[in-house]
């Protein structure tokens with residue numbers, strides 16, 4: 258019999274991996290979206306967690322839920338070099354054009370486009386507008402980022418309200434926003450909420466995010482429900498392995514499942530990677546055995562090392578690599594910054610700038626004051642494997 262392809266292996270036609278263990282979070286979002294739709298108060302959501310735990314997958318699910326409730330959904334992915342005002346301007350433009358395509362509310366939407374045009378003069382690199390859109394000066398062109406973002410978001414919310422729809426924005430990798438941009442986003446959302454406008458935001462970022470919010474934090478806690486996304490429990494992990502396979506009529510031997518759960522410690526990205534490789538290498542046709550997993554482990558690790566892990570250090574400086582190497586040699590972490598510094602024969606201050614740049618680039622985060630940890634699960638193991646291959650990393 259032909260081998261059946263794993264539903265979670267790359268390629269066309271396969272169903273997405275099972276979404277396990279996030280029912281409560283989805284439910285909370287669902288309730289918040291419905292509350293807001295009824296004009297009641299509802300907090301936006303901020304997901305935080307290590308790399309590969311399933312933040313983006315969950316944001317996408319939120320988006321689907323929002324669409325079923327009639328929200329207009331747009332997704333923004335931030336990166337290290339993002340020009341946030343212009344990205345937001347493009348997003349608002351897309352939404353307004355979608356409104357106008359669906360509704361006969363020309364005047365209201367023309368006005369919002371006019372506000373956006375004025376915003377885009379003040380905050381360049383955004384969309385351009387034809388001459389028949391007339392700038393509306395005042396709400397969003399003062400030159401103060403928080404005021405202007407708030408003006409723009411409220412204008413969008415009012416246009417949405419006028420036509421009886423809601424707006425749902427998902428913002429991924431939000432830790433890359435600069436602090437003024439983050440606080441401008443908070444202020445804007447606060448303003449829109451005060452006015453009872455139908456705008457809901459769900460963000461996702463690394464565990465560094467609450468600390469990055471700094472001064473804006475207590476404000477942020479009022480605006481957002483912070484939800485930590487972590488690894489799956491052993492039972493959930495087993496389900497994440499078994500369910501997609503079962504949909505294709507394939508069973509895993511219990512010993513094979515236990516081994517993958519152990520190896521991955523329940524981290525979703527690793528669960529998927531190990532399961533997929535075992536699937537690809539198994540003799541099948543309807544069972545995956547412990548020996549199939551044994552045979553596939555080295556391949557999965559090699560794949561992770563050259564992809565998922567390697568990409569994190571690919572653009573690091575020598576000084577950053579030396580710091581990361583010291584962390585890895587000290588074990589899995591979290592580490593005291595004093596411990597890393599003394600391992601390197603330096604003071605905390607002398608290596609402070611390296612640590613800060615690793616934090617800024619999202620490779621590390623500070624779980625507590627005076628501590629540092631990897632944002633990538635099991636990164637210490639990768640670095641140690643890597644060190645065995647080459648003394649210099």
Ligand SMILES: Nc1ncnc2c1ncn2[C@@H]1O[C@H](COP(=O)(O)OP(=O)(O)OP(=O)(O)O)[C@@H](O)[C@H]1O
Pocket residue numbers: 274275276277278279306307308309310311312313314315497525526527529
């Ligand atoms: N709840 C889940 N159940 C089963 N598998 C999951 C779950 N969440 C995520 N996965 C798997 O883990 C992979 C990584 O998820 P995702 O890309 O959402 O992580 P992330 O937290 O956004 O990572 P990053 O911080 O690097 O952006 C997904 O492609 C999916 O295969």
Ligand SMILES: [Mg+2]
Pocket residue numbers: 312313314429
């Ligand atoms: Mg992601």
